[in-house]
Amino acid sequence: MDLLTLARGPILQWSLIICAAGILWRLTGILLLRRKPDYSEPRNTGTWLGALKLIVTRSWPKREFWATTAFGQTIGYVFHVGLVVVIFGFAPHILFIKSLVGVSWPNLPNSLIYATGGITIAALVAALIRRVSNPVLRLLSNFDDYFSWLVTVAPVVTGLLAAAHLGARYETLLAIHILSVCLLLVWLPFGKLMHSVMIFVSRGTTGALFARKGAST
Numbered sequence: 397m398d399l400l401t402l403a404r405g406p407i408l409q410w411s412l413i414i415c416a417a418g419i420l421w422r423l424t425g426i427l428l429l430r431r432k433p434d435y436s437e438p439r440n441t442g443t444w445l446g447a448l449k450l451i452v453t454r455s456w457p458k459r460e461f462w463a464t465t466a467f468g469q470t471i472g473y474v475f476h477v478g479l480v481v482v483i484f485g486f487a488p489h490i491l492f493i494k495s496l497v498g499v500s501w502p503n504l505p506n507s508l509i510y511a512t513g514g515i516t517i518a519a520l521v522a523a524l525i526r527r528v529s530n531p532v533l534r535l536l537s538n539f540d541d542y543f544s545w546l547v548t549v550a551p552v553v554t555g556l557l558a559a560a561h562l563g564a565r566y567e568t569l570l571a572i573h574i575l576s577v578c579l580l581l582v583w584l585p586f587g588k589l590m591h592s593v594m595i596f597v598s599r600g601t602t603g604a605l606f607a608r609k610g611a612s613t
Contacts, residue, residue: 418585446607478516
């Protein structure tokens with residue numbers, strides 16, 4: 397069995413299983429946490445609206461903090477949006493998703509995907525430079541932060557190299573790209589990348605609690 401067959405066969409299958417099981421395990425653990433009963437009278441019954449509202453409003457900083465957070469917020473949005481475009485807009489990715497769930501949609505032009513991938517890498521590099529050059533961020537950072545950055549940028553870099561046929565045979569580059577995706581999938585539920593799922597859970601829960609108490613968000 398060659399590297400490509402192994403990568404897109406059992407390794408990819410097991411990484412998907414580990415990712416799904418890990419996310420389910422993390423979410424189940426949170427849902428099973430014991431909560432103190434709230435005996436206060438609800439001031440608002442629109443808790444789901446409150447949850448959705450906080451998810452949206454907390455996705456952008458308040459005006460008072462914009463001057464100090466603008467750069468970090470901007471590069472964060474650039475690489476997050478870039479990742480979404482590359483993952484869900486590239487034709488081979490759409491075919492892969494279709495093979496998993498049976499759903500597909502029109503792809504974006506390859507030139508746009510390649511440009512977006514380059515911008516995404518640049519934004520991720522800028523985020524890393526900001527982390528290591530800012531004394532506070534550097535102090536707060538640990539192995540999880542840097543390894544999560546590595547497993548995020550690796551699939552984008554290897555994907556662009558494979559698309560451009562640079563550095564090795566295409567089959568080898570494609571295998572390395574798939575293996576980097578597998579590493580990302582395996583790490584996602586257990587590291588800080590889990591925030592891609594937990595951010596909606598935590599903000600939604602907080603928004604629902606605020607709405608129940610009639611607090612402004």
